[in-house]
Amino acid sequence: MSFLTALDILVQSMLLASAPLIFTALGGVFSERSGVVNIGLEGLMVIGAFSAVVFNITFASSLGDATPWVSLLVAMAVGGVFSLIHAVASISFRADHVVSGVAINFLALGLGVYLVKDWYGAGQTPQIPESFSYYRIPFLYDIPVIGPIFFDNFITSYIAIFVAIIAWYVLFKTPFGLRLRSVGEHPLAADTMGINVYKMRYTAVIISGVLGGLGGGVYALTISQIFSAGTITGQGFIALAAVIFGKWHPLGAMGAAMFFGLAQSLAIIGSSFPLLADVPNWVLLAAPYALTILALAGFIGRADAPKAIGTPYIKGKR
Amino acid sequence: MFERFSRFQKILIPLISVVLGLIVGAIIMLVSGFNPIQGYAALLKGSLGESFYIGETIRQITPYIFAGLAVAFAFRTGLFNIGVEGQLLVGWVASVWVGLAFDLPKIIHLPMAILAGALAGALWAFIPGILKARLRVHEVIVTIMMNYIALHFCNYLIRFVISDEQNTTDRVPESASLKSPFFETLTEFSTMHYGIFLALAAVIIYYIILERTTTGFELRSVGFNQNASEYAGMNVNRNIVLSMLISGAFAGLGGAMEGLGTFGYGFIHGAFSGVGFDGIAVALLGGNVALGIVFAAALFGILKQGALIMPLESGVPTELVEIVIAIIIFFVASSYIIAYLLQRLKKGAK
Numbered sequence: 001m002s003f004l005t006a007l008d009i010l011v012q013s014m015l016l017a018s019a020p021l022i023f024t025a026l027g028g029v030f031s032e033r034s035g036v037v038n039i040g041l042e043g044l045m046v047i048g049a050f051s052a053v054v055f056n057i058t059f060a061s062s063l064g065d066a067t068p069w070v071s072l073l074v075a076m077a078v079g080g081v082f083s084l085i086h087a088v089a090s091i092s093f094r095a096d097h098v099v100s101g102v103a104i105n106f107l108a109l110g111l112g113v114y115l116v117k118d119w120y121g122a123g124q125t126p127q128i129p130e131s132f133s134y135y136r137i138p139f140l141y142d143i144p145v146i147g148p149i150f151f152d153n154f155i156t157s158y159i160a161i162f163v164a165i166i167a168w169y170v171l172f173k174t175p176f177g178l179r180l181r182s183v184g185e186h187p188l189a190a191d192t193m194g195i196n197v198y199k200m201r202y203t204a205v206i207i208s209g210v211l212g213g214l215g216g217g218v219y220a221l222t223i224s225q226i227f228s229a230g231t232i233t234g235q236g237f238i239a240l241a242a243v244i245f246g247k248w249h250p251l252g253a254m255g256a257a258m259f260f261g262l263a264q265s266l267a268i269i270g271s272s273f274p275l276l277a278d279v280p281n282w283v284l285l286a287a288p289y290a291l292t293i294l295a296l297a298g299f300i301g302r303a304d305a306p307k308a309i310g311t312p313y314i315k316g317k318r
Numbered sequence: 319m320f321e322r323f324s325r326f327q328k329i330l331i332p333l334i335s336v337v338l339g340l341i342v343g344a345i346i347m348l349v350s351g352f353n354p355i356q357g358y359a360a361l362l363k364g365s366l367g368e369s370f371y372i373g374e375t376i377r378q379i380t381p382y383i384f385a386g387l388a389v390a391f392a393f394r395t396g397l398f399n400i401g402v403e404g405q406l407l408v409g410w411v412a413s414v415w416v417g418l419a420f421d422l423p424k425i426i427h428l429p430m431a432i433l434a435g436a437l438a439g440a441l442w443a444f445i446p447g448i449l450k451a452r453l454r455v456h457e458v459i460v461t462i463m464m465n466y467i468a469l470h471f472c473n474y475l476i477r478f479v480i481s482d483e484q485n486t487t488d489r490v491p492e493s494a495s496l497k498s499p500f501f502e503t504l505t506e507f508s509t510m511h512y513g514i515f516l517a518l519a520a521v522i523i524y525y526i527i528l529e530r531t532t533t534g535f536e537l538r539s540v541g542f543n544q545n546a547s548e549y550a551g552m553n554v555n556r557n558i559v560l561s562m563l564i565s566g567a568f569a570g571l572g573g574a575m576e577g578l579g580t581f582g583y584g585f586i587h588g589a590f591s592g593v594g595f596d597g598i599a600v601a602l603l604g605g606n607v608a609l610g611i612v613f614a615a616a617l618f619g620i621l622k623q624g625a626l627i628m629p630l631e632s633g634v635p636t637e638l639v640e641i642v643i644a645i646i647i648f649f650v651a652s653s654y655i656i657a658y659l660l661q662r663l664k665k666g667a668k
Binding site: 037094099102106110114241280289298 | 346350398400445449453455456458459460462463464465466467469470471473474478588589595598599602629635636637638639640641643644645647648650651652654655
């Protein structure tokens with residue numbers, strides 16, 4: 001295999017595998033920056049994948065080419081609504097964030113598969129009729145050598161990178177972002193300055209739901225093409241790992257998600273690369289998780305969580 | 319969850335949560351066009367209706383007790399062990415491995431295989447424990463990551479080390495098996511095995527360690543207030559590691575029950591069995607106390623086992639039970655709001 005073909009395959013599969021992770025990890029960044037732990041990212045992806053697939057199958061005949069796009073919007077909306085459960089439990093009802101996240105994961109998978117069995121009479125949906133396909137970016141594609149490698153991929157992968165940049169701008173360059181981060185660092189101080197802690201946290205969790213749903217939807221429409229209990233198995237947790245490995249920074253999370261996406265795709269196609277043929281498959285599959293532990297332990301730069309993460313804010317209590 | 323409630327509330331809140339969970343389940347059945355009474359009747363029949371089902375239910379309760387104990391033990395020391403799933407898996411594989419690798423009389427072989435499971439689970443939990451103790455790395459994230467490392471590592475072991483590129487290992491020999499011909503004939507050949515005795519013994523050990531020993535006192539004390547414990551001369555770091563070790567050992571034992579009893583072999587997992595995550599629900603609902611865990615494990619065992627019959631008997635998909643469990647966790651976790659409402663109710667009555 002020539003070097004260029006290898007690079008082509010590698011870049012394509014990396015961008016494909018990492019797009020859902022990027023969206024979901026960005027969701028995680030928003031929620032965790034506001035001080036709400038979101039173990040429920042997995043569940044948000046599940047519900048996003050479920051709603052995108054079901055909508056796609058149901059409305060493909062009437063919406064035609066626009067179906068995948070509308071499906072993603074639906075996945076975002078459903079993810080946002082679903083994340084409200086986590087928000088209500090962890091912000092208003094003072095539930096332990098981790099426990100509430102676990103409940104979200106259970107609920108999403110249970111509800112999704114329950115409805116699929118009820119509606120389709122089987123453990124999995126049929127294949128979606130309208131999925132995304134490769135998209136050639138005009139002009140850029142015509143650049144010799146690098147054009148066909150970098151600019152002929154799923155459009156969702158480009159959107160993911162774009163959204164990561166927007167997320168960075170929103171979090172670090174706007175008053176809204178500053179407020180959101182301050183609520184996660186020191187809610188009492190933020191409250192004193194007149195920021196509505198509850199409102200900020202609710203907003204952040206809903207954003208994480210919208211992006212998590214989008215991540216799941218993108219996964220369903222580009223990679224799995226169906227929904228079943230086995231569609232989302234651990235991608236949400238990889239996204240969570242990317243949040244931490246990326247040090248709770250949108251662009252860091254994007255980079256980590258790409259890196260993890262690469263590791264994931266290498267596990268599948270790695271055997272065709274001479275250098276990697278000897279690396280046991282499980283090492284590549286487990287690499288994202290192991291690296292995250294190392295990052296947390298401070299072996300790969302220090303990863304410090306937002307100060308007030310995981311603690312419910314109780315007004316008037318110091 | 320960490321607020322202090324009265325004794326009465328401690329029992330009432332889990333009960334209310336269960337009832338609410340079942341009500342939500344009933345509503346979902348109604349909305350999707352099923353008869354909830356029929357659904358729950360099928361669930362009861364499928365879990366307790368015949369001796370075969372009772373055997374299967376008890377078999378299901380066995381790993382739940384271990385998983386619940388594992389989560390609860392760490393909880394009591396103020397640690398959240400989400401890694402039970404992974405610790406259970408390595409315990410499973412280790413016990414099967416020892417079961418297959420040696421040829422010994424049963425009296426040595428079986429305890430050795432079971433202990434191997436406990437040891438593997440403890441070892442897997444040691445990593446998050448030591449990272450927490452030495453470097454203050456949050457155990458939740460580390461244990462989640464360790465779950466996935468366990469999943470891929472165990473699949474590798476089963477495929478390339480224990481078996482010869484197969485998807486399952488050989489069956490463990492009789493000398494390392496927990497299978498019980500007595501229970502099998504008693505329950506019309508269900509997969510019930512001797513593990514339930516070990517589970518109940520583990521509950522007693524859990525109680526004794528935590529409530530009746532100095533070590534247990536220290537562990538709980540660290541869970542209540544690390545600074546005060548430190549000031550009283552306790553070694554907080556040592557207790558954190560110890561707590562994770564014991565918690566992981568319980569989880570590993572749960573895996574050994576699956577490996578040596580329920581299945582009798584190991585196999586490649588595409589995804590998690592879910593027992594470890596259900597253990598979180600068991601521990602929460604059981605209030606992290608020994609007796610509570612037994613009741614909670616029994617409830618979830620009944621729900622899970624009965625769910626398997628629901629589609630046949632009433633057409634309701636099995637996953638209804640997942641939803642019910644999720645709702646129960648949600649309400650137990652939100653106990654603050656239930657306690658608050660109870661208080662309002664009381665005031666209103668006066």
